[in-house]
Amino acid sequence: MNVLVIGSGGREHALCWKLAASETLGTLYCAPGNAGIASVAELVALDVKDHDAVIRFAREKDIGLVVVGPEQPLVDGLADALKQANILCFGPSRYAAQLEGSKGFTKDLCKRHNIPTAAYERFSDAEAAKAYIRQQGAPIVVKADGLAAGKGVVVAMTLDEALGAIDMIFGGQFGAAGAEVVVEEFLEGEEASFFVLTDGKTAVPLATAQDHKRVGDGDTGPNTGGMGAYSPAPVMTDALVERTLREIVEPTIKALAEEGHPYVGVLYAGLMITKDGPKLIEYNCRFGDPECQVLMMRMKSDLLPVLVAAARGALQPDSVQWKDEVALTVVMAAEGYPGEPRKGTVINGLEEAGAVGGVVVFHAGTKAQDGRIVANGGRVLNVTALGTTVAEAQARAYAAIDKLDWPEGFCRRDIGWRAIAREQQKA
Ligand code: AMP
Numbered sequence: 001m002n003v004l005v006i007g008s009g010g011r012e013h014a015l016c017w018k019l020a021a022s023e024t025l026g027t028l029y030c031a032p033g034n035a036g037i038a039s040v041a042e043l044v045a046l047d048v049k050d051h052d053a054v055i056r057f058a059r060e061k062d063i064g065l066v067v068v069g070p071e072q073p074l075v076d077g078l079a080d081a082l083k084q085a086n087i088l089c090f091g092p093s094r095y096a097a098q099l100e101g102s103k104g105f106t107k108d109l110c111k112r113h114n115i116p117t118a119a120y121e122r123f124s125d126a127e128a129a130k131a132y133i134r135q136q137g138a139p140i141v142v143k144a145d146g147l148a149a150g151k152g153v154v155v156a157m158t159l160d161e162a163l164g165a166i167d168m169i170f171g172g173q174f175g176a177a178g179a180e181v182v183v184e185e186f187l188e189g190e191e192a193s194f195f196v197l198t199d200g201k202t203a204v205p206l207a208t209a210q211d212h213k214r215v216g217d218g219d220t221g222p223n224t225g226g227m228g229a230y231s232p233a234p235v236m237t238d239a240l241v242e243r244t245l246r247e248i249v250e251p252t253i254k255a256l257a258e259e260g261h262p263y264v265g266v267l268y269a270g271l272m273i274t275k276d277g278p279k280l281i282e283y284n285c286r287f288g289d290p291e292c293q294v295l296m297m298r299m300k301s302d303l304l305p306v307l308v309a310a311a312r313g314a315l316q317p318d319s320v321q322w323k324d325e326v327a328l329t330v331v332m333a334a335e336g337y338p339g340e341p342r343k344g345t346v347i348n349g350l351e352e353a354g355a356v357g358g359v360v361v362f363h364a365g366t367k368a369q370d371g372r373i374v375a376n377g378g379r380v381l382n383v384t385a386l387g388t389t390v391a392e393a394q395a396r397a398y399a400a401i402d403k404l405d406w407p408e409g410f411c412r413r414d415i416g417w418r419a420i421a422r423e424q425q426k427a
C-alpha cells in the first residue's frame with residue numbers, strides 16, 4: 001500500500017521511520033517533510049490547505065492511506081475532504097477535531113457527559129469575564145478558545161495577571177481563536193499525557209509518555225511545544241490508565257459517536273493527576289510531538305496495519321505491542337526558541353550522532369541546502385534513544401548530542417529527571 005504522511009516535524013519523521021519498516025508498505029510519500037524524512041520517504045511539495053491538490057496527488061499515486069500529523073489540517077477539514085473523495089485517512093473529521101480546535105466545545109462535552117475536568121465558564125465579552133474572575137479569585141486559568149500555537153493559556157497566580165490575560169486575548173493577538181475565552185478552575189497535581197488510537201468505537205491505549213514543556217532545566221522558563229519526552233511515564237500507573245479510560249476517554253469517544261461524528265485517529269488527553277483522580281486539562285487530536293518519537297521507538301507491532309484498521313473502523317483491542325525498553329528523546333532547538341529562532345545555521349556530526357548504539361536522530365525543523373543540513377525552525381532535532389532504564393536511555397541520547405557539531409543549537413540537560421529520581425529511589 002502507498003502511504004502519504006502530512007506534516008514536517010519530528011513527529012512525522014518518527015511516523016515515517018516506523019511506517020518505512022512496514023511489511024505492507026509500497027511507496028511512502030511525505031508532504032512537505034524535512035531533510036531527515038527525505039531518507040525514508042519521497043518528499044512532495046503539496047500545499048495541504050489545498051484539499052483538491054491533496055486528493056489529486058493521492059489519486060495519481062494510488063495512495064491507500066493518508067496519515068495526518070498536525071492539528072491544523074484536521075481542524076481545517078482535510079479528513080472530511082479525503083473521506084468524501086473515498087480516500088482512506090487516519091485522522092479525525094473537522095467536527096471531531098474540535099476537541100482540540102475549541103476549548104469551549106470540549107468543556108461543554110465534558111459537562112454533558114460528567115467527564116472530570118476543571119470547573120469553567122465561557123465568555124465572549126471581556127467585562128463579564130473579568131467580573132467572573134473577580135468573583136472566583138486567583139489562582140485561576142484563562143484560555144483563548146481556539147488554536148493559539150500553545151500560547152493561548154495563562155495560568156494566573158494573581159488577579160491582575162488573570163485580568164491582563166483577558167485584555168491580551170480579547171486584544172486580537174490570536175485573531176479568531178481569541179474571540180471567546182474559557183475561564184477555569186486552577187487544578188493542582190502532577191501533569192501526565194495519555195494517548196489512545198481509536199476507530200470511533202474501540203480505544204487502544206498506547207504506551208504512556210511524559211514530555212517536558214518548559215524551555216529550561218529543572219522545568220523553568222517559558223512554555224514550549226516540548227523539549228523532550230520519555231516512555232513509559234511512571235506517573236501513569238495501570239490503575240490510573242484504567243480510570244482515565246473509563247472516566248474520560250471512553251465517554252468522549254462514545255459521545256462523539258452518538259453525535260454522528262465518530263472520532264478516528266489519535267486522541268491525546270492532557271491530564272492533571274489530582275488528589276481526586278485524573279482530570280482532563282485538554283484534548284489534542286493528534287500524536288504529541290515529541291511524545292510520538294518515543295512511542296514509535298518502543299512500538300513492536302507493525303504500525304501500518306493498525307492505522308489502516310483504525311481508519312476503516314475495524315480496530316482490534318490488543319493490536320499494539322510494545323518493547324520493554326525505555327525510550328527517551330531530547331529536543332535540540334535553535335538559538336532564540338521559543339521566541340524567534342535563528343535559521344540557516346549548519347549542523348554537522350549527524351552521522352556520528354546516529355551511530356551511537358540505540359540512537360535514532362529524528363529531524364524536526366531541518367532542510368538540505370547545498371549538500372548540507374541546516375536549521376529551519378525552532379525545534380530542529382530530536383535525539384532519541386532506547387535503554388533498559390531511563391538513566392541508560394538518557395546517557396545514550398546525551399552521548400549522541402555530544403557528537404553533534406552545531407554551536408547555534410541548545411538542549412535541556414535534564415530530560416527524564418523525575419523518572420530517573422524514581423528509578424534511583426527504587427534501587
Ligand atoms: P493547555 O494548552 O490547555 O494544555 O494548557 C497549557 C498548560 O497550562 C498545561 O499543560 C498546564 O500546565 C497548564 N494548565 C492548563 N489548564 C490548567 C488548569 N485548569 N489548572 C492548572 N494548570 C493548567
Ligand code: GLY
Nearest residue numbers: 225226288289290
Ligand atoms: N508535546 C506537547 C504537544 O504535542 O502538544
